[in-house]
Amino acid sequence: MARYKVEQDDWLIVYLKYLLFVFNFFFWVGGATVLAVGVWTLVEKSGYLSILASSTFAASAYILIFAGALVMVTGFLGFGAIIREDRSCLSTYFCLLLVIFLVELVAGVLAHMYYQRLSEELKQHLTRTLAENYRQPGAVDITLSVDRLQQDFKCCGSNSSADWQHSAYILSQEAEGRRVPDSCCKTVVVRCGQRVHPSNIYKVEKR
Template sequence: MEARYKKKNTCGTICLKYLLFLFNVLFWVAGGTVFAVGVWTVAEKSDYISLLNSTFYAASAYILIATGVIVVVTGLIGCCATLREMKNLLIVYFILLFCIFLLEIIAGVMAYMNYQKLDHELRQNLKWTMQHKYKQPGEDGVTQAVDKLQQEFKCCGSNSSLDWEAASVG
């Protein structure tokens, strides 16, 4: 009677188990990469964030960090659930995976719908900051960030060098 309840691991089951484990390792690595990009953005590109009037752009770096942590944790749950063959943990894993999938779809649709608006707003904010805060008293951080931005990207102004002419007139 005991043999009746014993698990039977066929070749297909074992292959699926390790394929799922491999997928989870890749998922974990992708989450770590997203986390690293978020940390890099905060650490290395925080000067550029100071050029913008909106906190939306600064928040996006922290959203990357949070997303990376969630994906890493989900990947670890998936690895543990796969190796230990724990049904309840697999259910939690698939629910988390489904939520991440829905959030990615929502973020993709929103980015696609608002791309032009965000691009225009970003250029306008940068232009306004350059015209009104560059080399102003108490705005040394903005001045350094603008100089660094133009040197690193070998550009002048937000759209073109005409942005500086508008600054000298105003």
């Protein structure tokens, strides 16, 4: 009976070991995914930095990279602890898991609290940027970023195409009769921004 009990305990330990190994594998894959998203965001979307009101975008990308790297390191530690069955490594592993959980919890609460306010600030800043900086001297980066933004996200202006009505560019002779930039057009051709119609441009305001 005692021998059966020992064998049953051994089986349970092996089962828990493999279960923890599988969990740790998916945990590590999740960290690698977060890291990849952070790097992709920083590389592919860095062109938008010039039109943002703050460094939130870049900071978010760096946070994703740091979080992903931390999770991957923790995952490696977990693999080592499971294979070696080292109690000190396992203790460190579970402590790091607790820290990661608490950090994610705090980040989630802060994101929920500041999302709406940050969204409004970004909209206001973008509307001001469209009006004051687009196609102005020394604002080449901003102009390229706005054009790319409107084409990538299939939009026109911050809230609607009406945001361009008071733009320094649209009110100037350089606009050549355009009511919105050509990058607002669904099919971009020279001076296509002269015709403001839902069939021609993105995100027209309701009338």
